[in-house]
Amino acid sequence: MDDQVILLVEDNPDDEVLTLRALKKNQIMNEVVVARDGVEALDYLFCQGPHSARNPGEMPQVILLDLKLPKLDGFEVLRRIRSSPRTRLLPVVILTTSNEEQDRITGYGLGANSYVRKPVEFGEFVSAVKQLGLYWLLLNQNAPLPGRL
């Protein structure tokens, strides 16, 4: 479990700290890579720009994706992930403040695996993160990466 990376795409530094704290509170000790906008997230996933030295054979176990992001928004990031053969099977959990029906429809339409609304109450948020970790890091079996076939 320790070698599995979580990619957190989040532009709000408060939310980043709180998410990391929630993960720690739930004893999820995986490495968390934080991308602060859509472009950074894609750079990491496709090993470009600052991440060009990264091993392309390693992919995050799960991507926690916020929707409102600078430069490229969450939907666009999700579209790019789903349209590349290398990343199209990665589990993507939309983790957002928005509870708009249209956002859920668009999110699932673009191939999100899950849509979780961040609760205002931190206690609830911690328990949500706990369940996410339990499911996506322990229970769920990902599809094998194309490079490893």
Place this chain on the structure above:
Amino acid sequence: MHLLQPASLASRLTRMNVLVSATALFLACAAFVAFDVITFRQSIVRNLSVQAQVLGSTSVASLVFNDRDSAQKTLAALHAAPDVVSACLYSADGRPFVEYHRDVPRGLPPVARLQPGEQEAYWFGHGDVMLLDPIVFQSEPIGYIYIESSLDALWARVRLYLFISAGVLLGALVAALAVSLSFRKVTLQPIHALAEVARAISQDRNYAVRAPAGGVPLELGDLVGAFNGMLVQIEQRDRELRDARDELEHRVELRTAELAAANKELESFSYSVSHDLRAPLRSIDGFSLALLQDYGDSLGADARDYFGRIRAATRRMGLLIDDLLNLARVTRCEIRHERVNLTDIARAVEADLRKADSSRAVECHIQEGVEAEGDVHLLRVVLDNLLSNAWKYTSRHPSACIEFGQMNSNGDRIYYVKDDGAGFDPAYAGKLFGAFQRLHGASEFPGTGVGLATVHRILLRHGGRIWAESEVEKGATFYFTV
């Protein structure tokens, strides 16, 4: 042509023409025949008079010498005149001297018919004319001559006249008919043209056409002029109407575009509220909890209480934002109309309420088969709010009774949710349905004051309404129509 149908102008004109011709001709014929009959009668009398004078002078000798044979021979000469039916020669004393009868003997008039001093007397009988003349010799009357002539020739002439008149009349009528038929085309053509234009206008609604004004008679010219004038007015009014309609459409388009823009703005606003307003709340709550968790031991009881209050206020604000978003969503979402079983929805809401708070002793009476026309999701929100309110405001009583059903009033179907809970002061009933309006303190009964505003807006969008009756501590009843 049927008698009851209105005759066409053409046939009326023809009939009038023929009638006028016939009357004129008939009067002319009658006058001519009358004149001729009178003239002919006079000429018959004149002829008879000449005959009588000739016979009289021929018979002078016979009378003077009392020679009956000679007189008889003279009268017998009348056989050559076919019309003379009888004649008589009277002696001076008035007695018949000799008589002549063509066929049968006929009655003879007395000579007294001739007034003394009169030169001649004649009179008409049935089908004949009688004439009586004195015979004078050397200024002395020596006798009288009487001739009766039949009027057969006159009647034959009259018959011939009538026959010819009838023929002429018939011929003239035929000629009048023919002339009228050939002329009516020319006369009525402008009227037909006018009627054709009027028909075309009423069918095609093309007010730009005009009735031809050239070559029409004076009176029709006025009519055509007035008609065309009317068309000009109609066309102008039509154009004005069209312009007004275009203007209106343009304005509607403009307003629709403005509305769409406003709606889009509202959407992005509520999206922004949903996303951006909640994020700081999460930070406030999250870091308050972090402080409590990490440094709680070094904080005083007051500080911990304050952090608790910060977190409660944050939660409350989160609820408010959610309720506001729901209210906004209810306002702009599309309504789908279908038959909705309210009984089922009420049962489902009741089950949810019982699951959330199983300790309560609440009796629920939900009427069977209550239905409404409307949007199933929005009506669920209505019942959810009303039944949750009933559940909430009875929570301070050890046991409670909640009712849902429908009744009919003046043909309107009225639904109601009734409870026996805390109720409210009817003086403030008007405030019930405004957003953020609450009649109870949050410490007494929790809530944001948006639920009934949402219900109100949903029912308004369905074309329905809602009102409530209550007394403090005697429960409340909410009535609504959909």
